[in-house]
Amino acid sequence: xxxxxxxxxxxxxMPPPSPPPAAPPLLIRVPAAASTVTPISTVTPIxxxxxxxxxxxxxxxxxxxAVLSIRVLASTPAPTPTAIAVTPQPQLIASSDAAVAGTPxxxxxxxxxxxxxxxxxxxxxxxxxxxxxxxxxxxxxxNGTLLVTFTYPTDPRWANLRKVEVIAQSRRTxxxxxxxxxxxxxxxxxxxxFTPTPTPTPIGATAVPGATIAxxxxxxxxxxxxxxxxxxxxxxxxxxxxxxxxxxxxxxxxPALVRNDADVNFDWGSGSPDPSIPADNFSARxxxxxxxxxxxxxxxxxxxxxxxxxxxDLPVLDEWHTAAPTLYTRNLTLSAGQxxxxxxxxxxxxxxxxxxxVAPVTSYAGWKGEYYNNPFLGGSPIL
Numbered sequence: 148x149x150x151x152x153x154x155x156x157x158x159x160x161m162p163p164p165s166p167p168p169a170a171p172p173l174l175i176r177v178p179a180a181a182s183t184v185t186p187i188s189t190v191t192p193i194x195x196x197x198x199x200x201x202x203x204x205x206x207x208x209x210x211x212x213a214v215l216s217i218r219v220l221a222s223t224p225a226p227t228p229t230a231i232a233v234t235p236q237p238q239l240i241a242s243s244d245a246a247v248a249g250t251p252x253x254x255x256x257x258x259x260x261x262x263x264x265x266x267x268x269x270x271x272x273x274x275x276x277x278x279x280x281x282x283x284x285x286x287x288x289x290n291g292t293l294l295v296t297f298t299y300p301t302d303p304r305w306a307n308l309r310k311v312e313v314i315a316q317s318r319r320t321x322x323x324x325x326x327x328x329x330x331x332x333x334x335x336x337x338x339x340x341f342t343p344t345p346t347p348t349p350i351g352a353t354a355v356p357g358a359t360i361a362x363x364x365x366x367x368x369x370x371x372x373x374x375x376x377x378x379x380x381x382x383x384x385x386x387x388x389x390x391x392x393x394x395x396x397x398x399x400x401x402p403a404l405v406r407n408d409a410d411v412n413f414d415w416g417s418g419s420p421d422p423s424i425p426a427d428n429f430s431a432r433x434x435x436x437x438x439x440x441x442x443x444x445x446x447x448x449x450x451x452x453x454x455x456x457x458x459x460d461l462p463v464l465d466e467w468h469t470a471a472p473t474l475y476t477r478n479l480t481l482s483a484g485q486x487x488x489x490x491x492x493x494x495x496x497x498x499x500x501x502x503x504x505v506a507p508v509t510s511y512a513g514w515k516g517e518y519y520n521n522p523f524l525g526g527s528p529i530l
Contacts, residue, residue, distance in 0.1 A: 235291070237324045239315055245329035246299040248306035251401060254285075254313055254326070256293030263287045264318040266460075267295055269305060272312050272327065278487050279314065279460075280305065281434050284399050297401050299330075301382045306332070316460075383407070388433045392420050396428045396493050408433060411490055411503040419499070430493045433503075441483040443508040449474040451500040453493035459486055469495045478508055480517065480528040 235258035242253035254267065264286055268279040285295035293315070300306065308330045316323035387409050391402035404421050411433050419426040446463060448454050451472040456464035463477050492501050517528035 237315075237317075237322075239293075239313065239324050239326040241313065241326050241328055243328075245331045246311060247331050248299055248301045250299060251296050252299050252313075252328075253294070253296045254315065256287075256295075256315060256324070257291060259287040259291050259293055260317065260319055261287055261289050261291050263320075265293060265295070266316045266318060267297060268314040268316065269300070270312040270314055270325070271305075271308060272310055273308075278436050278485070281432065281489055282313075283401070284397070285315070286397075286399060295400070298405075302385060303382065306330070306382070388435045390420075391432045391434075392424050393430045393432075394424055396430055396495065398430045398432045398491055398493075402432075411501065413499070413501050415494075415499040417498055426499075427494065427496045429499075430491070432492075433490045434487070436485045436487050437505075439481045439483065439486055440507075441481065443478055443480050444505050445476055445478050445508050447474060447476045447504045447506075448490070449500070449502045450492060451498055452495045454501065455491040457487075457489040460489075467491075467493065472498075472500050478530070480530060 237258045238256055240255045242255070246252050256265075259265070265284060266281065267283040267285060269282055270279045271277055280300065282300070283295055283297035285293050287293050295315075305311065311328050311330050312325045313328060314323050314325045383405060385407050387407055388411055390404075390406050390408040391398065392404040392406075393400065394403045403423050413420070415426075417426060419429060420431065446456060446458070448456060448464060449472055450466070450470070452469040453467040454464065454475070455462070455467055456477070458479060458481075463479060464475055466473070466475055488505075490501075490503055516530075518530040520529050
């Protein structure tokens with residue numbers, strides 16, 4: 148039997164021994180870092196207030212400017228549109244839809260440069276490469292209008308056309324405007340004179356009783372009415388220089404005289420070319436197409452007073468002023484073929500003198516200069 152505990156045993160029962168206490172943790176002191184941590188401040192920086200204030204002021208200023216702009220725009224009247232000046236285009240209008248040989252033809256125009264001078268020509272639209280015919284000059288008025296009257300030529304070359312173009316060319320710009328016209332032949336109305344037929348008159352006879360009186364009539368010739376037509380003017384045939392003479396100091400309008408001149412070589416002295424032309428303050432124009440070989444030619448004009456010269460409608464000489472007899476020369480290089488020459492002359496007062504000549508240049512006293520209208524010396528020189 149196992150031993151039983153003595154209830155009177157005063158020795159208490161010892162509890163089982165407790166495990167030894169755990170060793171305390173090893174604390175290692177780590178030295179603080181060299182840099183110090185700045186504590187976070189809860190105070191708002193002052194620059195934020197300044198920026199916010201400036202932004203508010205800017206917003207208020209923009210609102211004020213917008214309000215003022217709206218008021219100004221509302222009170223400002225709408226601007227008046229400015230008209231844009233439109234340069235008119237030159238125009239030509241003929242007084243008739245058809246020209247008649249030997250009768251005046253009036254050309255009107257508008258939209259031209261005020262004060263500009265114009266040269267008038269005729270051109271065959273069926274042969275645009277043929278030479279054009281100078282028929283007059285004109286002066287543009289201060290308001291840009293033009294009025295030129297010339298006599299349509301009776302030369303068969305132009306009188307027999309069905310259509311023709313009238314050209315007005317600006318002397319200032321070289322531009323031109325044309326107007327087409329028809330051409331009608333002049334109609335000659337014959338004047339017929341009738342001779343009345345005489346009434347036969349019986350010759351008196353002695354009455355015989357019982358006899359019948361038979362009047363004896365003497366036959367009288369009856370005149371037949373013969374129509375008589377007005378004389379037809381002989382057409383002017385130009386075989387050399389066409390000379391147009393004007394009773395004023397500038398070749399404007401219709402010429403007072405047109406004739407065929409064998410040469411442009413005149414010394415009228417104190418007289419005039421024709422009784423229909425005054426001795427002073429008259430003018431003239433000569434035109435002709437001449438054949439040339441290729442080469443350099445010297446054009447010489449001696450005049451008293453003013454003179455102008457064109458070759459193929461290009462101005463070569465312009466000495467339009469009063470002067471004593473003065474010699475002018477110009478050298479010009481021409482290609483082989485026909486070239487149109489136009490000379491205009493003006494006489495003021497005193498003696499009237501004009502001499503024209505053209506001759507090839509075969510030698511040069513100094514340097515021979517040739518001038519081209521291109522940078523590569525192509526074609527024939529223009530001077």
